[in-house]
Amino acid sequence: MFGLVEKKSTLKLEDAIYDGVLEAGKGWMHELKEGQRFMILDMEGNQAVDTTFYDLETPEDHYSAIKTIVAQKNIYLTTGTILRAESGEPLLTITADMTGRHDTLGGACSSQSNKVRYALEKEHMHNCRDNFMQQLANNMNGLNKRDLAPNINFFMNVPVTKEGGLKFDDGVSAPGKYVEMEALKDVMVLISNCPQLNNPCNAYNPTPVRLLIWEA
Amino acid sequence: MQKIWKKTLKPGEKWSGLIGRGKYVRFKALGSQANVSMLLYNMRDTSERYNMPDTLKAQYTSHLTTGNVLMSDNGRVLASFVQDSLGWHDTISGHISRQEVDEKYGVTTYQKMGNDWYRSGDENFKIELVRNNMGMRDMVPCVNLFSKVFVEEDGSMHFDANHCQEGATVTLRTEMDILIVLSNTPNSLNESKEYPAVEVDVEVYDAPPVDLNDVCVTHRSENFRAFENTWEYYNLLGL
Numbered sequence: 448m449f450g451l452v453e454k455k456s457t458l459k460l461e462d463a464i465y466d467g468v469l470e471a472g473k474g475w476m477h478e479l480k481e482g483q484r485f486m487i488l489d490m491e492g493n494q495a496v497d498t499t500f501y502d503l504e505t506p507e508d509h510y511s512a513i514k515t516i517v518a519q520k521n522i523y524l525t526t527g528t529i530l531r532a533e534s535g536e537p538l539l540t541i542t543a544d545m546t547g548r549h550d551t552l553g554g555a556c557s558s559q560s561n562k563v564r565y566a567l568e569k570e571h572m573h574n575c576r577d578n579f580m581q582q583l584a585n586n587m588n589g590l591n592k593r594d595l596a597p598n599i600n601f602f603m604n605v606p607v608t609k610e611g612g613l614k615f616d617d618g619v620s621a622p623g624k625y626v627e628m629e630a631l632k633d634v635m636v637l638i639s640n641c642p643q644l645n646n647p648c649n650a651y652n653p654t655p656v657r658l659l660i661w662e663a
Numbered sequence: 664m665q666k667i668w669k670k671t672l673k674p675g676e677k678w679s680g681l682i683g684r685g686k687y688v689r690f691k692a693l694g695s696q697a698n699v700s701m702l703l704y705n706m707r708d709t710s711e712r713y714n715m716p717d718t719l720k721a722q723y724t725s726h727l728t729t730g731n732v733l734m735s736d737n738g739r740v741l742a743s744f745v746q747d748s749l750g751w752h753d754t755i756s757g758h759i760s761r762q763e764v765d766e767k768y769g770v771t772t773y774q775k776m777g778n779d780w781y782r783s784g785d786e787n788f789k790i791e792l793v794r795n796n797m798g799m800r801d802m803v804p805c806v807n808l809f810s811k812v813f814v815e816e817d818g819s820m821h822f823d824a825n826h827c828q829e830g831a832t833v834t835l836r837t838e839m840d841i842l843i844v845l846s847n848t849p850n851s852l853n854e855s856k857e858y859p860a861v862e863v864d865v866e867v868y869d870a871p872p873v874d875l876n877d878v879c880v881t882h883r884s885e886n887f888r889a890f891e892n893t894w895e896y897y898n899l900l901g902l
Contacts, residue, residue, distance in 0.1 A: 507800040513757030516820065517851050522755065523818035533802050535760055548818070552725070552755060554716020559738030563889045564721050576736075592710050592736070594800050607814040611726035611751060613719050 451547035451619065454526040456627045458484060458661050465660035471653030472642035474578035476586040478503060479630040482663025484542065487638075488625040489602050491654035493618035495641040497555045497575040499598035500530065500538050503633040506590055508532040512551040512597040522607060524549040524599060530628070533596070538634050543627035546619045550605040553615070554597045555579060556643045565645045578639035587635065600641075601626050603648050615646045668867040672699065672847040674860035675782035679791035679844040681706050684837045684897075687745070687868040690808055692831040694861035696824060696853060697809040700758040700784045702792075702802075702844040703733060703741045709797055709842060711735045715754050715804035721885040725814065727752040727806065730882035732838070732889060739893040740886070741841055743879035745870075746834035749827060753807040756820065758784025759851045767849075768858040781858045787846035795842060808833055809863075810850045822852035836870050836879070838893050 460466070463486075469475050471494070479485055487496050500510040514531040516522045524530070525547045530539045554560075557576035561569040576595065583590045602620035607613050642653050667686070671693075672678060682688060690699060705711035714736040722731055728750050732743040744752075761783040765771075771780040784805075792801050811826035849859045873880060873890070880890050 507798065509800065511757075511802075513755065513804045514760075516755070517757055520820050520852065521818040522814055522820060533799060535762060552716060553720060554714065557717075557736065557738075559736065559892075560717045560720070563717070563734065563738040563885050563892065567888065567891075593797075595736075596803050597714075597716050607725045607818075609813050609815055611724060611813065613723055613725040615720075 452526070453545050453547060454543050455545070456486065456543040456625065458627070460659065463659040463661050465658070467658050468655050469638065469640045469658055470655045471640050472573050473640055474582040475638040475658065476582040477636050479634050479636055479660065480663065481630050481632050483630050484627055484661040485630065485636065486625050486627040486659040487601050488623070488657040488659065489620045490622065490657055492620055492622040492624070493650035494620065494654045494656055495603040495618065495643065495648040496601040496656055497598050497639040497641050498601055499637050501635040501637070502532050502536065502538060503635050506587060506635065507594070508534050508536065509594055509596045510538060510598065515551060522552060524551055537631045539628045539630050541626060541628045545624040546602060546626070548604065548619055549626065550600040550603040551597065552607070553600050553603060553605040555639060556641065561645060569645060572644065573642040575639035575641050579637060582637055615648055617647050617650060664868045666866055666868055670865045672845065672863045672865060674862065675848060677787035677791055677846045679795060679842065681840070681842055682837050682867060683840050685870050685872070686837045687834050687870045688837065689832060689834045689866045689868065691864040692809050692827055692829060692861060693863060695828050696855060696859040697827050697831070697861040697863050698848065698850040698853070698859070699808040699863050700805045700846040700848060701808060702788065702805050704842040705735060705741065706840045706842045709795065709801065711737050712801070712803055713741055713806070718754065721889065722883055725755060727754055730878050732879050732886050733806065734889055738889055739896055740838040740889045742835040742837050744833065745836045745879060746832065748832045749809065751811040751826065752833060753810040753812045754804060756807055756810065756812045756850055756852050758788055758805050758846060759848050760785045763851055782848055784846040784848040787848060788844060791844045807850055812852055820852060822850055822854065824853065824855065
């Protein structure tokens with residue numbers, strides 16, 4: 448299940464009810480109704496797509512990286528993974544995946560983490576947590592930084608070793624690879640198409656992704 | 664060193680409170696397979712809290728031990744690991760839920776077992792968060808002191824049942840004025856059939872000032888920058 452196995456989608460791109468391109472460095476927020484399918488397609492390859500979810504009925508119940516990985520006793524996300532909320536409630540399930548491994552331990556970059564990780568003068572650089580906060584301000588009245596728990600990094604490769612190490616590797620994605628999921632209840636999707644230029648998560652070249660939604 | 668405070672956390676017990684910066688917080692396991700789930704917040708602004716991804720990324724590690732620091736989402740050091748007899752504390756396996764406790768150890772109630780009923784990390788955290796004007800939305804990945812969860816190449820997660828023995832100690836030093844939330848509840852991935860009932864001592868002492876040769880400050884250049892951010896924060900506040 449977790450050995451980088453490809454599982455193709457059975458959906459046709461032309462049947463999608465939503466089909467848009469999200470440029471690198473941009474945020475996006477959109478509702479998904481129960482039963483709808485959602486695809487993120489890596490157009491040029493090696494792009495990290497920082498993504499999180501909220502239970503639409505109770506938005507204070509955010510996506511939980513830990514509930515998701517502990518329930519399946521595996522840190523990588525791929526076909527069959529159930530994405531869970533903090534309450535343990537299943538929010539979505541991954542139904543197709545052409546890379547076979549996505550990260551949920553690496554979190555989202557921010558001005559503050561860039562400053563710590565790279566150099567004090569990196570504080571001005573564009574980052575995912577700023578995108579998240581801007582989208583929350585625009586679309587989710589009442590939600591704020593408290594609601595930003597660790598997210599998913601689709602297409603990002605963060606290997607963890609048995610000895611307790613952690614590093615950032617080149618992505619395992621390539622042009623045209625995608626991940627598809629089904630909403631198990633009504634959810635809000637929040638994405639930042641990562642603008643990080645200081646590590647290999649985007650191969651030092653942030654690129655657009657294509658986002659698609661299909662009816663249930 | 665003058666001991667300021669001591670508490671023994673009973674199995675299942677929770678505690679939260681404010682601890683000023685520059686204190687040692689020493690934990691001692693009074694049995695094997697202890698697990699203390701811990702959340703940290705900046706007491707002046709609880710929207711600033713322990714951030715697992717930022718902590719692990721900056722230090723290129725998936726576990727915590729002497730030299731490591733616990734970073735906030737604002738790139739500051741909330742607390743640091745100054746002493747550790749175990750070499751590994753977990754931060755990727757979270758706190759145990761009510762459902763997991765009931766499934767693993769059987770349903771227990773206060774009505775039948777009184778104060779010995781099996782508590783969950785989820786309930787303990789929720790109660791203490793609400794008591795401190797927060798709630799479920801403030802729940803983030805915790806630190807699990809005394810637990811070792813390692814990851815195989817295929818990503819599978821494993822709890823090391825032989826890791827924590829009676830007498831194990833770990834000492835944190837507070838680098839900011841923090842709200843600390845503790846839950847002495849079993850690790851989710853502990854496969855023991857019995858609810859691990861381990862008492863843990865918590866003691867607080869005054870710590871000497873941090874110098875530039877400190878093991879946590881010098882651990883990595885990332886750590887030094889996070890300390891600089893922390894000192895700058897207090898300088899700007901005039902504290």
